[in-house]
């Protein structure tokens with residue numbers, strides 16, 4: 132792809148943004164402020180008095196501030212260009228900042244909501260489809276964000292953030308876009324080269340950043356919590372096929388005795404499901420309707436009549452030994468929701484004093500044995 136094609140795409144995109152009112156072009160100036168140039172008069176107010184006229188509208192100034200900064204330059208140093216703003220213009224800049232935050236939050240919420248909607252409509256959707264739902268949500272959030280007040284001045288035209296913005300940092304210093312004639316004249320008086328040019332302001336960054344946050348949230352955290360793991364342990368002497376809501380999710384080999392780490396982890400979407408375990412010949416061994424995802428650990432033990440499961444708890448270090456130290460899971464249940472963190476499966480907790488568990492705390496292990 133040549134640079135001409137890239138420019139054409141950017142041009143098309145800008146045209147589209149301008150049509151929905153998300154981009155404005157204002158006649159302004161471009162200044163390169165060198166690294167060594169000192170504009171600050173030492174009192175924090177450059178060569179203007181702190182109460183000089185507002186650089187935007189000419190009203191009595193109420194304070195000074197630095198220029199704003201392109202998002203990609205966030206965290207870099209700013210040139211000491213000072214802008215004088217009146218009370219009204221300061222409020223307007225604040226509103227623009229609040230709008231930025233609101234549009235960002237809307238994009239995050241609708242992005243996460245879009246992915247969640249996919250999970251509700253199609254619980255078994257692969258995560259990539261969830262991400263597509265999230266991106267669609269962010270796009271909707273972008274248009275909703277455009278309706279939030281504070282983004283533009285009345286009439287929808289003109290510059291709405293601070294009247295100076297750093298758009299690039301290079302060898303020669305900071306490139307600053309200026310939309311205030313008064314500020315441009317002041318910089319020119321300081322001997323800087325000020326060129327007249329069109330200055331572009333667009334409103335895609337909060338939605339873009341919010342969208343990236345939403346996708347990272349969905350992919351990094353939420354997708355896995357929406358599809359919790361269930362440990363399926365087959366204690367029979369033949370393999371069992373596990374069917375969830377009519378969908379075969381795993382074939383689990385039989386392990387009749389207690390074997391450390393036994394079982395197959397299966398991710399099942401949150402909610403009520405029919406869990407069915409059947410032999411490879413199709414004979415149903417177990418069929419239960421259960422709520423998946425309400426606890427911290429879940430155990431499915433089809434065909435486990437005569438087998439007992441319990442949780443052993445042992446304290447180490449300064450921790451107090453919980454009572455009871457051991458409790459049985461209900462014998463008649465085949466699906467167990469455990470509301471405690473489980474640290475070990477089908478292995479004894481190390482004895483106190485051994486070097487295995489040094490940091491202290493309570494360790495919990497699920498054990499399996501034949502019922503007495």
Ligand SMILES: [Zn+2]
Nearest residue numbers: 185188217220
């Ligand atoms: Zn003003």
